Amino acid sequence: MPARTGAQYLEGLRSRPRELWYEGKRVEDPTEHPAFRNITRSVAALYDLQHHPELRDEMTYPSPTTGQPVGLSFLIPRTVEDLVRTRRMMKRWADYSGGFMGRSPDYLNRALVGYASAADYCAELDPRFGENIRRYYEFVRENDLCLTHTLINPQANRSVGPARQADPYLACRVVQEDAQGIVLRGARMLATLPTADEILVFPSTLLKSGEEDAPYAFAVAVPCDAPGLRFQCRESFDYGRSAFDHPLGSRFEEMDAVVLFDDVRVPWDRVFLLRDVDRCNRAFAATGAVAFMAHQVVTKNVAKTEFLLGVASLIVDTIAIEGYQHVHEKIAEIIIVLEAMRAFLVASEVEAQPNRWGVLQPAWPPLDAARNLYVRAYPRLVEILQQLGASGFMAIPTEKDLQGPMGPTIRRYYQAARAEATERIKLFRLAWDIAVSAFGSRQVLYERFFFGDPVRMAGAMFQSYDRRPYMERVREFLERAEQQSPALPEETPAVSRE
Template sequence: MIRTAEEYLESIRDGREVWIDGERVKDVPDHPAFAPAVRNRARIYQLAHEPDTQPTMTYLDEQTGQRNAIGNKLPRSQRDWWDKRTAVDTVLDDLRGVVTRVGDETVGEMWSLFDGQDVLNEVDPRFAANIRTHIARSVQGDPFHVSANTDPKGDRSKRPQDQDPDMLLHVVRETDSGIVVRGAKYETAAAYANQAFTKPTIANWGSDELSDYAVGFIVDMGAPGLRFICRSGFAGRGTPRDYPLANRVDEIDSLVIFDDVHIPWENVLFYRHTRAAAYIRATLHRYSAFAYTQRVERLADLMIGAALWNVKQTGLHHQPAVQEKLADLAIYREGINAHLTASIALAQESPGGLLMPNQSLLYTGRVLATRGLPGAMHTARELCGGQICITPDAASFDAPEIAPWLEKYYSINENWLAEDRRKLLAFARDLVNSDYAGHRLTFQLFAQSPPFANLGAVYRNFDFDGPLDLVRRAADLSDRVAAK
């Protein structure tokens, strides 16, 4: 059943070893760096219980009669995808910013493995049963589920076996009750999540049929032997008045150390099976790319809103040159929207009998969103003007000796007084020009694979046969060509 916010908070007070800024964290939910992210995830649980949002955030399971989170529901119809999209929008509206790693995106990775049960059965039928069990647990238990993909990797010109073997997570031994793994993974939100689907990043296994690196499993974030070493948070680097997004929706990334962590057999999803590992790398984002791309659409909405309010404040919104730049942002936003919408309208049945967004349209939309984001951010900067990088902080506007001067030069007219001008400039700075903004932009290279992998997904899913046949017939090529 859907959890409460209190149940979630207690679930991550399990004695896990979390480090940030060189210090051991005593209480993750209350630590200033983690509190915003933990509060946001708790708020999502709370939305599932509030009368106004419960119908959007949950559904009633016909078989069990239990109310479950819509984000965890296996997608079997277009209606399921529309409901998921509405639920994510509801969360982002409530949090007033973009959060990415909160579970609805990462749980989709397990659905990809659900589609590959025949691959899992090749090595051991237990593994296919395990994925079904864990998907059922994600639906019924409502854990905060994240993803563990990227390893430190070390020297990429060498095989893992030819350097420190721990540079890629691997199995060091088997026991009657499970496997023992060692290595490290970079994971967003790991320090305050309940579990992670952990799998390799190797795409080309060469001639290796069996490998201790070809392992995928569900890990309990409270398991002995796990250590979380986190990057510094953006929350607290400035006041919420000066950096409203950084202090509200920053998500903490961790280097998660697996120091001989025991994984019970029932949590192992594949092991020493390079074909299963290659399959999950090729299909990992079959579902989760939708929720990820939807969040870039929301970033576009925020940039349009910040830019448009700014030109309205300064009276430039009637200028044709300004309208052209706003149109560029709108085209970028609607391009993402069109791909998301069409991917639902032309959704496809998956190998496991689920309904997946049209793969060619979804992956193309993701590339459009990520490739166009830097340019869209710069257009938003242009429209907001240079004041986003030179405006004094909120404390200066409060200081009695200098406040009158700032009131004079930041007030525009009787409707736009200095405080609203300051608020908008602070928001725009944090959205497109702060350290936090730069982190969010670079995060696109990490969150769902780098550009070459995204383009590879488009290549594998686009139907090239149609254009080939079109030109064969238009150019009147011989039948010998068609047979190639």
Template sequence: MSRTGKEYIESLRDGRAVFVHGERVADVPEHPAFRNAVRSVAHLYDMAAGPEHREVMTYPSPRTGQPVNRAFLLPRTPEDLAARREALKLWADATYGLMGRSPDHVAGFLVGFALRPDVFARAGEEFGRHVVGYYEHVRDHDLYVSYVIIHPQIDRSKPAHQQEDPTLYAGVVEERDGGIVVSGAQMLGTASALSNEVFLSCILPLRPGDENYAISVAVPIAAPGVRLIVRRPYAEGVPSVFDYPLSSRFDETDALLVFDKVFVPWERVFVYRNIALTWDQFFETPAHIIGNHQAQVRFWSKTELLAGLAYRIAEVNGVVKLPPVQTMLGELASYCAMASGLVLAADAECVHDPRGFVYPNPTYVYANNWLQATHYTTLLTYLRELAGAGLIQLPSSYRDYQHPEVARDLDRFIRSPGLSSVERTKLFKLAWDLVGSEFAGRHQQYELFYAGARSVTTSIRAFRAFDFAAAKAVVERCLASYDLPPAADPAVAVRA
């Protein structure tokens, strides 16, 4: 059953071990690092549970009949894909695409797993049962799952089992009757501090000898032995939401996750010491495609914010009618249209799997991954170019408006036709939080890396997904349409 925001907030008070600035956080929902982000996620849950969006956001659980989030829908038809996308978009719009690992992200991976339990069952039918059981558990309890599927950057030149210490990377260290024990660390737990459970596995290629790291498990964030070491939270220390409207509300935080002899019962083990299946769970099932599709719907919302800001700033500064400015806006618009268009193309040209389900077309999903990683910085540059020094010539904080003399100067000199000083400052501070703040810098890194390193993974996936056989056939057809010219008249095509 879909949860309310209040129920979600309460669920975070579970004794989890989250550390910031060398201190264990006593109450995540009330700590300044997380308070507003928790409220932003709670709002998503309220949207799904409330009457206004229930139709779009939920569907009846096949097991309980209760409304559950549509992110968990197993798509059987193109209409299912469209309905699922509509729900993802509604949520993404609510955070302007600024929370990358909202609860619907890993939900997409679980959907992909649940569509292909046979892949997991290759190692024993119980693993297929475990993965479907977990998917149903998360769906029916509306749990928020984050994931850590990358080894920490220690020494990328050596495989996992040749690292200096065998428990640096998270892996199995003990097998017991009831389950396994996992030790080591994994990165990078975006939103893990805000989530209920974490999915731990490895999406990097593993080598023979790495069997202990070839696992796929899920554990509650509050499980004994799980520690979250969070990077500097950007919501902390901001003067107000007015000054940093995005950092203050949408910082989902990222964390190093340490697993210190964490016990995982067998029913939460989906892949066990199996290098091939650790890879296949992502790429032979549609999990990676469905999960990334959500990321791209989310990015679509972000491009709308970016394009709107760029236009509004040009308008406010009185330059929007100038041809060079319209050229820049047109170029920006083209990138935005490509990002949304590829989402729609992936659904419209979805793959019909013979097992009776559909999933977004990987050619367009992976092209979009590449587009985002490669051109997000380009989009930011357009916004910076259009905004000029207006992004910098801003009062230090809202408090300047409380000082009568300063406020008089601000009212006089920081304004635009039809826009008061406060309104102009508000607009430009919003833009700065998207392009220039520490939060903005982290977002740039996020778009560059969330689907893997661009040079190593996203382009290669696009290469593999594209139908080069069909493209080559076009070349053959073209080559076959002409031949050596007859000696008499070289311009004549001899074949139709």
């Protein structure tokens, strides 16, 4: 099956029911359940864009195996033009939600591009693993599957690794290995979008090297309907309201779930790394997967910041606060973040280099800078919206209020300098969904953490960024300054403090 339609994605969810647990009950059909229905439709809409007559060429490329059109986010880049093309396609998807879908399928398609193009990294451990990841990438590409992933062990005791938890079977681990494959038992902390088709159970970078963490070190892929696999979902932030009342939450609530492995069997052809702690810790960086993912993420950040700039500017215009200097400064702050994200993205493409595996990898330093910056910038952008909107975020009657007996009164008193009441309320409800609602708060948490702990991300940058040339340059400068300046007197007279 080449590039899928939305209907095919929805049919896939219906025909392969997974164990999705929500408010104490198993969800029968996520495409109809109130907590999941809307996000499944939004993912379906992304797939449909691949079939839009004017966009097909932009969104797909001919499969190297069948010649049929497949999603462009599966493209293994060889040229800068490939990277630019892929970025344009990813931007199209990100714009659909204003950047509010973190798990549009391109995010993990790019991870898979990294892993598959560096299949030898897996093959160095076991030749079968290299072949497995290559085939798996082709399988996902040719069937246009939607992936989720889970990397982090449960947050029980962060002062010790998974092997030293009170219960060594708390974190997901290998409990059996036989001729057919491996068996997994335990939990992983989170998977966003449990309505994906498959889940990558991949390593994070946090295991201690040493034998004791070896059972927790693996990279495997499992269909979401695998026997024994359960998703325990959090409360939905889609309040079941109209798009007028809840413009983002009613469409883009992706859901997050703790993932439980109740002796889940993984056949050997779905195993890509196993029991090598060091290799697992290094995997995302060494394969280039993190750079390909970050290229998608920064594309999404550009879309999201553009959207926020549009919302903030409309607020300024609607209530006529464009004359105040601090308002200019706040809007300028958003523009600065936007232009920085764009510049990082372009720099990552222009400075892309063939990596160890012969694939053109976007340059990591600008992408790393972008992801470290956005963690700090996004909460500030949301704060700016709050500062501009002020009590306007509390003056947001619902669609039903407007349709009820208070409608005419509301239309009179909620008018703005440059908008009718209904138009103003619509805009402020959108801004509220970014800056105040549970959906909006979760977005802030998401941007702070989804790519890892910001503290350790900054630590990794400190460790990996080559600062030696700059230190050397300053040493050389100091030496040169010493040679050029007149000799200091032998003894500097003591300065009296009296």
